[in-house]
Amino acid sequence: MQIYLPIAEVSVNAFLLLGLGGMVGILSGMFGVGGGFLMTPLLFFIGIPPAVAVATEANQIVASSFSGVLAHFRRRTVDFKMGTVLLTGGLIGAALGVVVFNYLKSLGQVDLLVTLCYVVFLGVVGSLMFVESLNALRKSKKGGGAPAPRRQRGWVHAMPFKMRFRTSGLYISVIPPMLVGLCVGVLSAIMGVGGGFIMVPAMIYLLGMPTKVVVGTSLFQIIFVTGFTTMLHATTNYTVDIVLAVLLLVGGVVGAQIGTVIGSRMPAEQLRVLLAALVLVVCGKLALDLLIEPSELYSLGTEGGH
């Protein structure tokens, strides 16, 4: 069934959008990532104008994250205190990111820099996670007994303004989570994603939070950052397509529920290997696009449209 999207001004198959939303929703629920880093390129691919895809995707992530976080909330795997600290940094970062984004746009190279951002961050994060989680898997298979020693004493613990995060079982300074939130906020505004794929590993490896809490807390703060982004796009660029968003999020919220169930039944190490592999695949695809000669060297864009 074809549906004409009022803002994107293109006609697309409604079932295709429902399916895409569902698929990405499952991943979102499993890994605690918004799924934007998958969905946004997929939307480009089916012919949605990039500006509309980025803005609408932010809105859809709000829905799937909200759906996902409720399940985590009931299982008490959301650290609200930590989430709020991350969020404070995140909102400041997102506002900064929009400024950076507009500056890059004026240089006319924003596409390249966004792609490079994706390749670099997905590549680094993906490889680190992949290696680390493979090691963890091997250890848990071999010994079965002693868990890997947690390296928690470092620079993170030598800073002032310490705060107790009961749900995470941490007593650390608020500066590192604030900085993590800020960096992810900047990146998520530039890359047009929720930033979960950076936030999740940062929480595990930099802040030393337990994996089970990480997913719920990440979803919690993504809701607010993407909600903020949605409002920014809706009021400045008029590029949020509500019909597109509804179709994506109907599939997305259902998928997120299924994903959360799958995620809670899988061992955390395996979950991390899968997420790492997924991140690396997307990174590889984007890197290939930069390296291989495109079949069409020219591209069309609007100038002064917004």
Add this chain to the structure above:
Amino acid sequence: MLKRLILLFALCVTPALAEDEQVVLGLSHDRVAITATFDGSEILIFGAVKRETPIPSGPPLEVIVAVAGPSSPVMVRRKERKLGIWVNTDSVLVDLAPSFYAVATSAPLDDILSDTEDLRYRISIERAIRSVGAAMHIRSAQDFADAVVRIREDEGLYSIREDTVAVDEQTLFRTSIAMPADLTEGDYTARIFLTRDGRVISQFETTIDVRKVGLERFLYNMSRQQPVWYGLMSLVIAIAAGWGASTAFRLLREN
């Protein structure tokens, strides 16, 4: 203004070109309503040639129908390999390019329309695009205009369909123009040209109104006029959907 000048020119210099033959036109509909389930549209364009004098001898009458969507500037960028990766380097602003352009003719376009007439009336796809703003340092600026045509032809937005106008007895003609699903709003112009021996002897222009209606209209207007409420509405829908799905699934699992 231009049309009046051309007419004046035609009357003064070449009185033979005065419109002995005129178009009487009909459209199957002069309004395209874009609804939520809009899936393209076909417009039947038909008409007759009105003349006071007998049909002139010589080359037969030919008909060209050109339908154009609203024009807007297009930024065309070209990629080049720099440091091993493909990046946008040169860019050219094509001043005006129609969002949709379809030409239907009664015979191969080159045979029924001379170059000078094409230049004057901007009928062929290449001429319908106006590009003057190429920076001096960019070689082959024409490549950029060609790229617009090529990309939009691939997307089905530009098309030229020769031999698709049926002409009976040099008097009645009809054709149909298919409009794709990916239409932008605006006033579309349909131009009909009568030619003989490569020269335009009469032209007629009419407007096809392409508009979003109903829910599409409402949402589009709201997003432009009340962006804050529109944004909040999007968020409320998103959160309600997230909550609804979560609750539904919990109930399913508990039962």
